[in-house]
Amino acid sequence: MFTLRHLSGRRKFSLMLAGLVASLALLCKQEFGAACYLMLALVLVMEAILQRSARSLLQGIVACVPGVALWVAIYGWFFWTLTPAYMVDANWIQLPGTYYSQVYGPHFYGVAGQRFLPLETVVLAMYAALTLMLWFFLAKASRGPRNVALAILVAIALLSRFGALGLATPVVITALLVFPIGMFLISCCFIAYAIYKLNRIADRRYLGGAAFAVFALVPALRVFATLRPSGYSIYYAMPLFLVFVVVISRCIKAATPALSLDRQRRLVNYLLAAEIVMLALFCIPRPTQRTATLETSWGAIRLVPEDAGVAQQILAFISEQKRHGRQVALLPEAPILYAFSGTEAPSRWYTLLPGFVSPAQEDVYIADLNRAAPEYILLTARSSYEYGADYFGIDYDQKIYRWIESNYRVAGEFGHFRRAEIKPPLAALLYQKEAPGTAIEGSK
Numbered sequence: 001m002f003t004l005r006h007l008s009g010r011r012k013f014s015l016m017l018a019g020l021v022a023s024l025a026l027l028c029k030q031e032f033g034a035a036c037y038l039m040l041a042l043v044l045v046m047e048a049i050l051q052r053s054a055r056s057l058l059q060g061i062v063a064c065v066p067g068v069a070l071w072v073a074i075y076g077w078f079f080w081t082l083t084p085a086y087m088v089d090a091n092w093i094q095l096p097g098t099y100y101s102q103v104y105g106p107h108f109y110g111v112a113g114q115r116f117l118p119l120e121t122v123v124l125a126m127y128a129a130l131t132l133m134l135w136f137f138l139a140k141a142s143r144g145p146r147n148v149a150l151a152i153l154v155a156i157a158l159l160s161r162f163g164a165l166g167l168a169t170p171v172v173i174t175a176l177l178v179f180p181i182g183m184f185l186i187s188c189c190f191i192a193y194a195i196y197k198l199n200r201i202a203d204r205r206y207l208g209g210a211a212f213a214v215f216a217l218v219p220a221l222r223v224f225a226t227l228r229p230s231g232y233s234i235y236y237a238m239p240l241f242l243v244f245v246v247v248i249s250r251c252i253k254a255a256t257p258a259l260s261l262d263r264q265r266r267l268v269n270y271l272l273a274a275e276i277v278m279l280a281l282f283c284i285p286r287p288t289q290r291t292a293t294l295e296t297s298w299g300a301i302r303l304v305p306e307d308a309g310v311a312q313q314i315l316a317f318i319s320e321q322k323r324h325g326r327q328v329a330l331l332p333e334a335p336i337l338y339a340f341s342g343t344e345a346p347s348r349w350y351t352l353l354p355g356f357v358s359p360a361q362e363d364v365y366i367a368d369l370n371r372a373a374p375e376y377i378l379l380t381a382r383s384s385y386e387y388g389a390d391y392f393g394i395d396y397d398q399k400i401y402r403w404i405e406s407n408y409r410v411a412g413e414f415g416h417f418r419r420a421e422i423k424p425p426l427a428a429l430l431y432q433k434e435a436p437g438t439a440i441e442g443s444k
Contacts, residue, residue: 413430
């Protein structure tokens with residue numbers, strides 16, 4: 001927002017504020033921070049080229065210095081106090097050459113959509129071209145056929161919403177019209193066109209469009225091949241969807257050059273309203289069975305009754321052990337339960353998903369457990385199928401699991417623990433360091 005304000009010349013300190021916000025983004029989520037800084041770099045370089053002035057580039061860099069100083073200082077403090085090895089090994093496991101990136105990362109990236117296969121890319125390009133053609137001809141059609149086509153599409157969306165239609169038709173319409181699978185390549189074309197127009201007409205609006213599209217493309221690399229209105233795309237592709245909305249409006253205007261500006265505007269509003277209705281009917285999640293409320297120190301959370309009951313038991317158990325000065329470790333992944341109960345993990349690793357610790361680091365983790373000597377260990381039924389290794393202790397981190405089996409015994413169960421589903425209900429085995437004669441209160 002501040003970058004676009006800078007390009008429109010509305011705020012004197014907009015560029016400096018953009019640099020500060022980019023710094024905050026980099027501190028929160030590196031992908032979005034990188035997107036912000038690449039966008040700023042494009043703006044500064046293109047402004048210097050348009051103005052034929054190195055001074056403009058220097059002034060822009062100086063304006064961004066406060067933001068850079070902020071993240072350098074904070075990351076520098078972490079590196080200084082925690083050591084570079086800790087920061088890299090425990091936090092940036094996706095760096096090239098790490099154990100995770102070599103063994104488990106490729107499978108996870110492929111499932112999430114970060115794959116660039118030549119044939120698949122060609123198919124996505126065909127989908128992108130078909131999407132633009134559909135919107136173009138929908139706008140170009142006369143009023144009667146256009147209204148009939150939209151009525152049919154909305155009717156399909158309604159039937160899909162209320163379960164009267166199979167899955168195939170809604171998925172096809174969504175992938176082509178509503179939330180197209182080829183949006184990434186559409187945005188690439190959007191950038192190319194904006195830069196082309198910028199070279200011909202020095203209009204900063206084109207630079208603003210190119211800058212925003214760069215910001216949208218960088219995080220969307222994570223879901224390049226699986227763009228859909230669910231899953232990781234919800235986090236990484238929403239700016240990309242906004243670029244798509246802009247492209248729709250331009251397609252409509254390009255299809256109706258003979259119309260007056262007022263009639264073009266009404267047509268754009270009409271078709272975008274249809275897009276919003278279909279988006280809501282096709283893509284907004286249906287009501288689920290989350291009818292139970294879990295009360296936590298962070299507020300109320302809606303869950304399915306089975307999960308809410310198990311989570312309440314686990315939190316009550318951890319809180320009770322905390323009052324008695326006993327530590328509970330949660331494996332392989334349930335860091336939110338540490339937060340809700342106000343406790344800490346016995347090691348610097350709060351999560352042990354596939355590849356998060358290498359075979360050598362398993363010994364370090366076991367040493368941490370030995371040092372902390374938690375009274376209890378809770379082993380959840382987390383299935384990590386998306387990494388290509390389903391279950392902790394069986395498909396990965398076997399050494400840690402063998403150590404737990406050798407030093408702890410199963411003393412109870414929360415919920416019904418089973419390794420049989422991709423997304424099993426919340427459940428956990430309770431391991432106790434010592435072996436009392438009776439089961440632990442609060443478990444079953």
